[in-house]
Amino acid sequence: GAVVSQHPSRVICKSGTSVKIECRSLDFQATTMFWYRQFPKQSLMLMATSNEGSKATYEQGVEKDKFLINHASLTLSTLTVTSAHPEDSSFYICSARDRVLAGTDTQYFGPGTRLTVL
Amino acid sequence: GENVEQHPSTLSVQEGDSAVIKCTYSDSASNYFPWYKQELGKRPQLIIDIRSNVGEKKDQRIAVTLNKTAKHFSLHITETQPEDSAVYFCAAFFWGGGNKLTFGTGTQLKVEL
Numbered sequence: 001g002a003v004v005s006q007h008p009s010r011v012i013c014k015s016g017t018s019v020k021i022e023c024r025s026l027d028f029q030a031t032t033m034f035w036y037r038q039f040p041k042q043s044l045m046l047m048a049t050s051n052e053g054s055k056a057t058y059e060q061g062v063e064k065d066k067f068l069i070n071h072a073s074l075t076l077s078t079l080t081v082t083s084a085h086p087e088d089s090s091f092y093i094c095s096a097r098d099r100v101l102a103g104t105d106t107q108y109f110g111p112g113t114r115l116t117v118l
Numbered sequence: 119g120e121n122v123e124q125h126p127s128t129l130s131v132q133e134g135d136s137a138v139i140k141c142t143y144s145d146s147a148s149n150y151f152p153w154y155k156q157e158l159g160k161r162p163q164l165i166i167d168i169r170s171n172v173g174e175k176k177d178q179r180i181a182v183t184l185n186k187t188a189k190h191f192s193l194h195i196t197e198t199q200p201e202d203s204a205v206y207f208c209a210a211f212f213w214g215g216g217n218k219l220t221f222g223t224g225t226q227l228k229v230e231l
Contacts (some may be wrong), residue, residue: 034218042223043223109162112159
């Protein structure tokens with residue numbers, strides 16, 4: 001089946017630093033990738049939708065200059081949390097839609113990245 | 119935009135009993151409704167889904183029903199087992215509109231021995 005990986009799985013950083021999270025589709029090409037944030041005991045909140053070769057579409061309330069998204073290839077999207085602060089600590093999950101199944105609604109989720117900002 | 123409400127937020131059942139989780143959605147154009155199971159610290163796993171042209175779907179102990187008129191859908195788990203304990207999320211998707219999943223608030227299911 002379709003596999004999505006994320007790296008790193010856990011990261012701890014100091015306040016003010018930037019952190020990059022990678023999301024890869026391992027056995028399929030993803031034209032669209034999604035980035036979610038999940039706080040403890042809460043639901044998944046969509047942050048942005050990223051299409052290969054174009055700018056990401058951010059959800060209302062998500063700062064595009066703080067959460068930089070790059071989707072430079074059909075198998076890789078990156079999320080960079082710039083100038084991270086403790087309130088950015090969260091579980092970040094990506095998902096991807098298969099290019100071959102582009103006309104469908106199926107999304108495959110990555111394992112998530114636990115970010116802790118000290 | 120789409121809004122999905124989910125109830126209950128917590129559900130405790132005895133092993134072997136059934137569990138039912140309900141969701142309502144606001145956008146009548148939504149046409150795909152997946153259910154996810156998420157264990158602590160892990161990715162959401164798709165367990166079953168239903169599309170708007172179907173009223174019910176079953177996969178072994180899991181079933182989902184959809185009432186388009188009332189804009190609600192439900193997850194039914196029969197013969198619950200301890201390994202069913204997890205957080206369950208419903209979601210709604212509108213293909214041709216936002217093309218994105220909107221998740222419910224989640225239900226913490228605990229199956230007690």
